[in-house]
Amino acid sequence: TVQGVLQRRRIIERPRLIALLEKSGTRVKKLVAPAGYGKTTLADQWIAHEERAGAWFRTRRSSTDAAALALGVARACTAIVPDCEARLREHLRALPAPGENVDVLAEILGEDLATWPAGAWLVIDEYEHVAGADAAERFVEALIDASPLQLLVASRSRPSWATDRSVIYGDVFEIGRHDLAMDSEEAAEVLTQRS
Numbered sequence: 001t002v003q004g005v006l007q008r009r010r011i012i013e014r015p016r017l018i019a020l021l022e023k024s025g026t027r028v029k030k031l032v033a034p035a036g037y038g039k040t041t042l043a044d045q046w047i048a049h050e051e052r053a054g055a056w057f058r059t060r061r062s063s064t065d066a067a068a069l070a071l072g073v074a075r076a077c078t079a080i081v082p083d084c085e086a087r088l089r090e091h092l093r094a095l096p097a098p099g100e101n102v103d104v105l106a107e108i109l110g111e112d113l114a115t116w117p118a119g120a121w122l123v124i125d126e127y128e129h130v131a132g133a134d135a136a137e138r139f140v141e142a143l144i145d146a147s148p149l150q151l152l153v154a155s156r157s158r159p160s161w162a163t164d165r166s167v168i169y170g171d172v173f174e175i176g177r178h179d180l181a182m183d184s185e186e187a188a189e190v191l192t193q194r195s
Contacts, residue, residue, distance in 0.1 A: 011041060011045075012038075012182075013045065014038065014041075014042055014045065017042055017046075017175060017179065017180070018042075018045060018046055018049050020175055020179065021042075021046050021152075021173075021175070022046075022049075022050075024173035026170060026171060026172060026173040027148075027149070027150040027151065028144060028150070028151045028153075028162070028171065028172045028173070029151070029152045029153070029172070029173045029174075029175075030127075030152070030153040030154070030155065030158070030159065030162055030172060030173070030174050030175070031043060031152070031153070031154045031155070031174075031175050031180065032153075032155050032156070032157070032158050032174060032175070032176050032177070033156070033176060033177040033180045033181075034156055034177065035156060037177065037180040037181065038180060039125075039154035039155070039180065040125050040126075040154055042154075042175075042180070043123050043125065043152055043154050046152070047121060047123065047152075050119075052119055052120065052121055053079075053080055053117065053119060053120035053121070054079075054120070054121050054122075054123055055076045055077050055078075055079040055080050055120070055121070055122045055123070056076055056079075056122075056123045056125065057072055057073050057075075057076035057122065057123070057124050057125070058124075058125040058126050059072075059124065059125070059126050059127055059128075059129040059130050060126075060129055061129055063129055063130050063133075063136060064129065064130055064133035064135075064136050065135075065136070066102045066105065066133075066135040066136050066138070066139045067092055067105065069130060069136045069139055069140075070088060070092075070102075070105040070106070070109060070139055071085065071088065071089065071092060073109070073122070073124070073140075073143070074088045074089075074109050074112075076122065077109075077113060077116075077122060077149075080116065080117065080120045080122075081112065081113055081115055081116060083112075084109065084112040084113055085109075085112075086112075087108050087111075087112055088105065088108050088109050088112070091104070091105070091108055092105075100135075102135050102136075102138045102139040102142060103138075103142050105139055105142075106139050106142030106143040106145075106146050107142070107146050109143060109146075109147070110142075110143055110145075110146025110147035110149075111146070111147075113143075113147040113148070113149055114147065114148065116147060116148045116149050116150070118150075120150065121150045121151065121152050122149055122150065122151050122152070123151075123152045123153075123154065124140070124151065124152075124153050124154070124155075125154045126154065126155070126156075127153045127154065127155035127157075127159060128155045128156040128157045131155060131156075131157040131158070131159055131160065132157075132160070134160075137159060137160045137161055138161075140159065140161065141159075141161035144161075158174075162174065
């Protein structure tokens, strides 16, 4: 509809942030800032920039359950590695409390993601829903360790496994609130769209 077109926001390209993500050679990257800083849009632009293969998983409040999170991540990863969720699904059906051993869940999925291609990325969006949920965060950390998965996290809060030490040592790359804030050129581009 015309009204929908009029209400649609113009997406501002963020080449300086794309360049920061490109420059980092880490396989785990995160965008951490409050709502409204364009984390999801930047993730989408970066995946599209070099025509990377991307799998997307958006967490929900239910994702704090490690079994639900594992299955959701596995389903998303089927866009890159078909049928990678089959063994995990069988394991979840077989046990009465499958979410209690997150290391096993991560190991099973990690093995099935062993063929993860170098140019592919899993984007976990709205990670803040699971931040602070010990089992869920342990699953993500264990999956990173158990697989060649490349991960881009967009979150309002920092994952517990992404410590200052991991950032300093180059294991994790972070773009935070300061860099995600619009610079003067980006702000000017937004303002030219307003009457």
